[in-house]
Amino acid sequence: MVPELVDKYVFLLQTFVEAGGRGLSLDEISSRWMSRYGEKYPRRTFGNHRAAVEEVFGVAITCNRSTNRYYIDAAESAVDKREAVEYLVNTFTVNNLLTLGKQRLSGRVAVEDIPSGQKYLTSVMQAMLDSRQLTIGYRKYMSDETETRHICPYAVKEFEKRWYIVAYSMDADALRTYAMDRITSMEMTEDTFRMPEGFNVDRLFENSYGIYLPEGEKPVLVRLKATKREAAYLKDLPLHESQLIEEETPEHTIFALRVIPNRNFVMELCKRGGALEVLQPQELREEVKHQLETALQSYV
Numbered sequence: 001m002v003p004e005l006v007d008k009y010v011f012l013l014q015t016f017v018e019a020g021g022r023g024l025s026l027d028e029i030s031s032r033w034m035s036r037y038g039e040k041y042p043r044r045t046f047g048n049h050r051a052a053v054e055e056v057f058g059v060a061i062t063c064n065r066s067t068n069r070y071y072i073d074a075a076e077s078a079v080d081k082r083e084a085v086e087y088l089v090n091t092f093t094v095n096n097l098l099t100l101g102k103q104r105l106s107g108r109v110a111v112e113d114i115p116s117g118q119k120y121l122t123s124v125m126q127a128m129l130d131s132r133q134l135t136i137g138y139r140k141y142m143s144d145e146t147e148t149r150h151i152c153p154y155a156v157k158e159f160e161k162r163w164y165i166v167a168y169s170m171d172a173d174a175l176r177t178y179a180m181d182r183i184t185s186m187e188m189t190e191d192t193f194r195m196p197e198g199f200n201v202d203r204l205f206e207n208s209y210g211i212y213l214p215e216g217e218k219p220v221l222v223r224l225k226a227t228k229r230e231a232a233y234l235k236d237l238p239l240h241e242s243q244l245i246e247e248e249t250p251e252h253t254i255f256a257l258r259v260i261p262n263r264n265f266v267m268e269l270c271k272r273g274g275a276l277e278v279l280q281p282q283e284l285r286e287e288v289k290h291q292l293e294t295a296l297q298s299y300v
Helices: 004-022 026-037 043-057 078-100 115-130 228-236 263-270 282-297
Strands: 061-064 069-072 132-139 146-159 162-169 174-179 183-192 220-227 244-248 252-259 276-280
Touching (some): 004 026, 004 043, 004 115, 026 043, 115 132, 115 146, 115 183, 146 174, 276 282
Antiparallel strands (some): 061 069, 132 183, 220 276, 244 252
16 A cells, blocks of 8 residues: 555645646645545645645646636646656556455456565655655675665656666765665665755756666767658657657658667667667667677577
């Protein structure tokens, strides 16, 4: 089950996502709250929850003073934010529904399993909400030994069916990412932390790909030639937010994007095989070629 406080934040977000641009009055919010939790919803409590939702989810619940109605602002990048919120809300909601309605839904709903999300995601979210430090047992992918880490959880990030914690490591005195499925234990401490001013996890990774933290590398211009079929997939689900169409013919499409070509990005290109060709830069082209030739040797 989702911890009570996190469940309430998720419910509040879900309520406003469903309300759309018209928003809700405080009476309407209170009525929905009463129906869900069977308790009154004081204005002060709602104000505290609004502040917490903005801090953790990055979404402001705005009040239109002329109508006294509250809503999620549709201006600027709020649409993208709402989509991100819906994804996170659905992660919590679907897991809860599948747990509570397992008997009735058995054999009728198929979702991809993300074990780390079910086990630790809500605990991390609670620590983020309370600005509390965590002590975790962590096992690296290339080691069987478990190490104790002391972290300040700044954000969570999902990538390829895995949840990651983006945190300040007290031990390394630097930002680090931790795969939740490599965590063997987790304890919330009494120690608190202060978020860096202006921190935004999306901006942190805006030039990167996957979960590799940029460490001084600069994004480069990458040009990719895709077959007609592969281009259709890339148009619907771009590799990176900077992706643009540079050239399009009946047979192929050339995409251009600016990104740091880290290992995650190289592996993503490799898995598309001959449907995607790296045209530029030459260093990236050679690396992808090397990885594909190495893989081919396993089948010779």
